[in-house]
Amino acid sequence: MIDTIKDMALEALLDAAREEAPDLPTELIKAIYQVEKIHQFSPEDKAAIDALQKLIDEELSNFQRGNQ
Amino acid sequence: MKLKRLSMHNFMPYKGDAVLEFPQDESRNTLIVFGDNMRGKTSLLNAIRWTFYEYAYGRHLRQIPLHLLPNREAVNEGARVMETRIEFEANGSQYDLRRVATMKNLVAKPERPEDIQVDTYMQKDGAAIPGNEIDAEINQFAPEQVSRFFLFDGELLQEYEELLIEGSEQGKEIKKEIEKVLGVPALTNGRDHIKTILKQAQKQQSIDAGKIKGLEGAAERHQQWVAKRESFENDLVKLQSLLDNARNSRLTLDDELEKVEKIYSQKSKLDSSRSRGKEIEEEIKQKTSLRQQLVGQTWRDLLEPRLILKRESLLQEQQRFNDLNKERNRIQLRIEQTMQYLANLICPTCSQSLEASKREAKEMELEQLKFQLHGLGADDSRLTDIALQIRALNKVIGHGVGDRLSDVDKDLARFEFDLSKIENQIEELQEEIKEFDTDAIMKMRSRRDGVLKDEARLNADVDDRKSKIDDADKEIRILSQRMQPDESYRGARGTQMADMCEKLYASFSLSIERLREALRQSVETQASKAFKAMSTQTAYQGLRINDNYGLTILDQNGSEVLLRSAGAEQIVALSLIAGLSHAGRPAGPVVMDTPFGRLDTKHRKNILGYLPNSASQLILFVHDGEIRGSDDLNVLAHRIGGQYEIKEISPTHSVLVQR
Numbered sequence: 001m002i003d004t005i006k007d008m009a010l011e012a013l014l015d016a017a018r019e020e021a022p023d024l025p026t027e028l029i030k031a032i033y034q035v036e037k038i039h040q041f042s043p044e045d046k047a048a049i050d051a052l053q054k055l056i057d058e059e060l061s062n063f064q065r066g067n068q
Numbered sequence: 069m070k071l072k073r074l075s076m077h078n079f080m081p082y083k084g085d086a087v088l089e090f091p092q093d094e095s096r097n098t099l100i101v102f103g104d105n106m107r108g109k110t111s112l113l114n115a116i117r118w119t120f121y122e123y124a125y126g127r128h129l130r131q132i133p134l135h136l137l138p139n140r141e142a143v144n145e146g147a148r149v150m151e152t153r154i155e156f157e158a159n160g161s162q163y164d165l166r167r168v169a170t171m172k173n174l175v176a177k178p179e180r181p182e183d184i185q186v187d188t189y190m191q192k193d194g195a196a197i198p199g200n201e202i203d204a205e206i207n208q209f210a211p212e213q214v215s216r217f218f219l220f221d222g223e224l225l226q227e228y229e230e231l232l233i234e235g236s237e238q239g240k241e242i243k244k245e246i247e248k249v250l251g252v253p254a255l256t257n258g259r260d261h262i263k264t265i266l267k268q269a270q271k272q273q274s275i276d277a278g279k280i281k282g283l284e285g286a287a288e289r290h291q292q293w294v295a296k297r298e299s300f301e302n303d304l305v306k307l308q309s310l311l312d313n314a315r316n317s318r319l320t321l322d323d324e325l326e327k328v329e330k331i332y333s334q335k336s337k338l339d340s341s342r343s344r345g346k347e348i349e350e351e352i353k354q355k356t357s358l359r360q361q362l363v364g365q366t367w368r369d370l371l372e373p374r375l376i377l378k379r380e381s382l383l384q385e386q387q388r389f390n391d392l393n394k395e396r397n398r399i400q401l402r403i404e405q406t407m408q409y410l411a412n413l414i415c416p417t418c419s420q421s422l423e424a425s426k427r428e429a430k431e432m433e434l435e436q437l438k439f440q441l442h443g444l445g446a447d448d449s450r451l452t453d454i455a456l457q458i459r460a461l462n463k464v465i466g467h468g469v470g471d472r473l474s475d476v477d478k479d480l481a482r483f484e485f486d487l488s489k490i491e492n493q494i495e496e497l498q499e500e501i502k503e504f505d506t507d508a509i510m511k512m513r514s515r516r517d518g519v520l521k522d523e524a525r526l527n528a529d530v531d532d533r534k535s536k537i538d539d540a541d542k543e544i545r546i547l548s549q550r551m552q553p554d555e556s557y558r559g560a561r562g563t564q565m566a567d568m569c570e571k572l573y574a575s576f577s578l579s580i581e582r583l584r585e586a587l588r589q590s591v592e593t594q595a596s597k598a599f600k601a602m603s604t605q606t607a608y609q610g611l612r613i614n615d616n617y618g619l620t621i622l623d624q625n626g627s628e629v630l631l632r633s634a635g636a637e638q639i640v641a642l643s644l645i646a647g648l649s650h651a652g653r654p655a656g657p658v659v660m661d662t663p664f665g666r667l668d669t670k671h672r673k674n675i676l677g678y679l680p681n682s683a684s685q686l687i688l689f690v691h692d693g694e695i696r697g698s699d700d701l702n703v704l705a706h707r708i709g710g711q712y713e714i715k716e717i718s719p720t721h722s723v724l725v726q727r
Binding site: 007008009012013015016017019020021023024029032033036037039040041042045048049052053056057059060063064 | 204207211212213248250251252253254255257258260261262264265561564565568569571572574575576577578579580582583586587590
């Protein structure tokens with residue numbers, strides 16, 4: 001049974017993001033991963049997708065504000 | 069997480085109350101529960117399963133219907149409640165989880181799951197947790213999806229063999245389960261969820277682009293491809309659901325066929341017994357007819373002594389005639405020689421002329437010989453008659469009708485015995501298969517073959533739609549790239565969101581492959597370490613992992629050991645479990661039911677020495693054949709924090725006794 005999770009998954013994701021999405025902030029990647037980690041055994045997807053959508057929207061708004 | 073106490077009330081064979089206290093001392097973290105087969109070891113594992121996940125498994129991992137879980141004896145005596153409770157500690161909090169099954173009003177005896185209502189209660193540090201949050205709370209420290217790796221059924225060990233079979237359906241399923249315990253779903257779900265958001269963003273992209281002057285054409289094509297992809301995806305969902313249904317039907321039919329396989333074998337035994345029975349009946353018929361013939365000839369045995377005497381006398385007479393004939397022939401020869409002597413008057417020896425006196429003597433001798441020959445007489449007709457009589461007697465004498473009759477009687481007795489044995493067998497076999505319709509089994513087989521064909525066709529269709537979706541993705545990407553030079557397009561929110569999602573999607577996809585590779589290496593290293601500690605073969609180098617997390621043994625030269633014993637399989641499987649628990653996450657409690665069935669003494673000792681170090685608490689449900697006497701226990705003695713024994717009160721009532 002599980003106490004804490006060794007985050008090899010997060011490490012792999014951050015590594016991959018450095019190559020595939022170098023301009024995206026590490027905090028966003030970490031936040032997205034946390035959502036997925038919490039919901040990984042959840043029987044339905046909606047809660048995770050909504051949470052991800054919210055994170056992406058916020059990031060996009062920050063980006064657009066920054067551009068302005 | 070640390071288990072404290074399991075309490076049961078009327079759960080399966082545990083009538084009334086039964087309590088199992090788990091060891092709390094980290095240095096003595098092992099609990100052993102001894103119990104003979106059919107006494108309730110697996111029921112203890114099921115009590116834990118049922119408390120956490122509300123289901124219990126029977127043989128071949130089939131779920132046991134709820135109404136069969138309450139203790140039969142207690143139900144017959146009027147009990148209406150079954151309850152299990154686990155008290156444990158996790159993430160620094162104290163938990164109390166209870167599941168209560170109560171017979172519904174007006175139900176005298178539960179006969180179907182609907183006759184029982186189940187209520188679940190959980191307290192965290194003394195405060196009640198709402199019912200709808202209980203599963204999520206359990207998921208935090210003991211997700212049901214990975215429970216097979218800590219609620220461990222010995223029967224499951226052989227399943228890990230499937231991981232070595234390329235393309236095995238069961239292997240794929242186990243691989244998924246393994247990846248769950250290793251935390252891969254956080255990435256695979258993430259990739260799929262990002263993809264969903266990306267698709268929404270691409271729809272928005274089409275709409276945004278359609279409003280930009282000069283991009284109308286490309287936007288329309290973009291929109292068409294997005295719609296096409298959606299249609300392929302809808303197709304894929306439908307096909308996948310049909311495929312799942314076909315696969316489930318096939319698996320159910322496979323299970324059913326496996327169950328009736330014995331019936332098949334009994335049926336073929338029955339057919340062969342019936343045919344042997346017919347053969348024996350035919351042999352009995354032939355022997356009976358022979359016996360009748362022999363009985364008709366028994367007079368021969370009664371007359372035989374006299375006939376033998378008669379034949380003896382005839383044979384003697386025949387001998388006398390033969391001797392007489394020889395004598396006659398001898399005299400006849402001498403007469404002829406004497407007559408020749410007298411006719412030539414020359415001595416046949418010295419060729420000299422005979423004297424008169426000798427000639428007279430020869431003439432006298434000739435007369436005497438003639439007289440002798442005449443005296444001997446000759447009765448050829450009598451000799452012929454004797455020969456005929458002897459021949460006739462020979463036909464009757466020496467047949468041993470009595471002996472032959474006795475042999476036939478013995479054969480008949482043996483055949484009758486065999487026939488009665490076969491008839492009993494036929495009766496038993498008929499009884500065994502009487503409830504099974506063998507024609508229906510044949511039909512089931514043909515239905516399974518049909519479903520298998522459907523499955524293959526659906527698999528091909530699924531692959532086709534996936535490939536079409538990939539093509540659509542490429543087209544959408546190309547069209548988007550063509551529109552990129554347009555500043556308005558680039559600045560549109562839909563485009564920016566799609567770009568971000570593309571990058572996230574690529575990141576998740578790449579990370580999944582990397583994580584899998586890293587996990588495989590980590591599991592291989594940890595499992596090899598465990599294997600070396602548990603195996604008695606010191607020359608082995610370790611284990612090698614394949615893409616499905618299947619493990620093969622490497623010999624001293626680093627070559628794969630292709631043939632391995634059942635015991636070796638068990639050690640490899642246990643090594644995989646140990647590898648997974650170390651590679652995925654820190655060790656928690658592990659509950660094992662009958663895990664040492666196929667191991668020899670030395671391996672058992674090695675494993676018993678190793679396992680307590682691989683889990684925070686080790687709970688073993690074993691029978692005496694698995695852990696034998698003080699020898700095995702000595703290895704564990706310093707780690708044992710408690711021992712229980714399951715005692716049988718009646719076939720439906722067991723109790724736990726502390727040792």
